[in-house]
Amino acid sequence: MSKIKIGLIGAGFMGGMHAACYEALMPRGDFLVTAVADPVPERAQKLAEMFGARIYASGEQLIREADVTAADICLPTYLHAQTAELAMRRGLDVFVEKPVCLNEQEADRLLQVQQETKRNVMVGHCIRFWPEYMELKRLASESVYGRLLAGVFRRVSPRPGWAWQNWLHEPDKSGSAALDLHIHDVDFVRYLLGEPDEVKCEPVEIAGANAHIFSLYRYKDAVISLEGGWEFPDSFPFEMAFRVQFEKATATFSSLAEPAMRIYEKSGRVFTPNLAHDGANVKGEAASGGNISSLGGYYNELNAFLDCLSQGRPVVNSTLKDGVDSLRLALRELAAGTAKKGRG
Numbered sequence: 001m002s003k004i005k006i007g008l009i010g011a012g013f014m015g016g017m018h019a020a021c022y023e024a025l026m027p028r029g030d031f032l033v034t035a036v037a038d039p040v041p042e043r044a045q046k047l048a049e050m051f052g053a054r055i056y057a058s059g060e061q062l063i064r065e066a067d068v069t070a071a072d073i074c075l076p077t078y079l080h081a082q083t084a085e086l087a088m089r090r091g092l093d094v095f096v097e098k099p100v101c102l103n104e105q106e107a108d109r110l111l112q113v114q115q116e117t118k119r120n121v122m123v124g125h126c127i128r129f130w131p132e133y134m135e136l137k138r139l140a141s142e143s144v145y146g147r148l149l150a151g152v153f154r155r156v157s158p159r160p161g162w163a164w165q166n167w168l169h170e171p172d173k174s175g176s177a178a179l180d181l182h183i184h185d186v187d188f189v190r191y192l193l194g195e196p197d198e199v200k201c202e203p204v205e206i207a208g209a210n211a212h213i214f215s216l217y218r219y220k221d222a223v224i225s226l227e228g229g230w231e232f233p234d235s236f237p238f239e240m241a242f243r244v245q246f247e248k249a250t251a252t253f254s255s256l257a258e259p260a261m262r263i264y265e266k267s268g269r270v271f272t273p274n275l276a277h278d279g280a281n282v283k284g285e286a287a288s289g290g291n292i293s294s295l296g297g298y299y300n301e302l303n304a305f306l307d308c309l310s311q312g313r314p315v316v317n318s319t320l321k322d323g324v325d326s327l328r329l330a331l332r333e334l335a336a337g338t339a340k341k342g343r344g
Helices: 013-028 041-051 059-065 077-089 104-117 131-141 164-169 176-180 183-193 296-311 320-343
Strands: 004-009 031-037 054-056 070-073 093-097 121-124 148-158 198-206 209-218 223-232 239-246 249-254 261-265
Touching: 004 013, 004 059, 004 296, 013 031, 013 041, 013 296, 031 041, 031 059, 031 296, 041 054, 054 059, 059 070, 059 077, 070 077, 077 093, 077 104, 093 296, 104 320, 121 296, 121 320, 131 183, 131 239, 131 249, 131 296, 148 183, 176 183, 176 209, 176 223, 176 320, 183 209, 183 223, 183 320, 198 320, 209 320
Parallel strands: 004 031, 004 070, 031 054, 070 093, 093 121, 148 223
Antiparallel strands: 148 239, 198 209, 209 223, 239 249, 249 261
């Protein structure tokens, strides 16, 4: 079988993260990064040199002209939909960073184009592939400790200042913290428990943008609280965390803790699960900037994407529909918050 040829579109923080993962994944031997696109030549050059790849000035040029079979889209969110559509129509498989797009219209369009082109598309909801979250999913799916009763998910960050032309702080380009940061936990909770029966939301606006959001999901047998925000001082540490209560144990995780994950069983046993088999200890130098330095979840998701392409099978985890459904749930939260504000 001929090798997969990846075109990396976007050489900023996330593009650099993906490049570091591809470099770590090179021993697979079944793919090449053959092209890199970015409007800033120096950034494209830096990543292209890692693979001997050709440089293109834009994603559109790469898609039209490069020798690639798949596109990895690490562009600002407002460019996702048009670039992913162009790639699918050229016959490329697509990996697109989260959130998949910004609104229902773009979401419907992407689903339609995928149906027409039959291309494999994966959305970069990396938390599904983060070792501690993978373990939590296993505990819930296998009912290791009985039913899941309640959970708290948190993701907080200093104000992001690493984005190209500061696009993250333009709500019409990023969707603000709700769609860029908080959607990680929205997607994971939906992956864990499905669509909630009831959604409540309290967004906090700062300078006209949703800078912080508190949400409550009610299921038939469980209640989940979610918090996300990115308007903290530069000195404030980024943290992703959860605390999930099962009938027979409670699982906790914090990216600031050591050890990061702990299981507290009702029997009195307390332990740290062994996650080495899930890519937790993958080594590699990530890009500067941003708020994550580990390759683990990014490495795992790109490894899964390459597995699907090399084995000729469809993406089944973090599909385009998954990305769209999680976007819609985040928009449902915002609509609930707007409605409550209107009644207030």
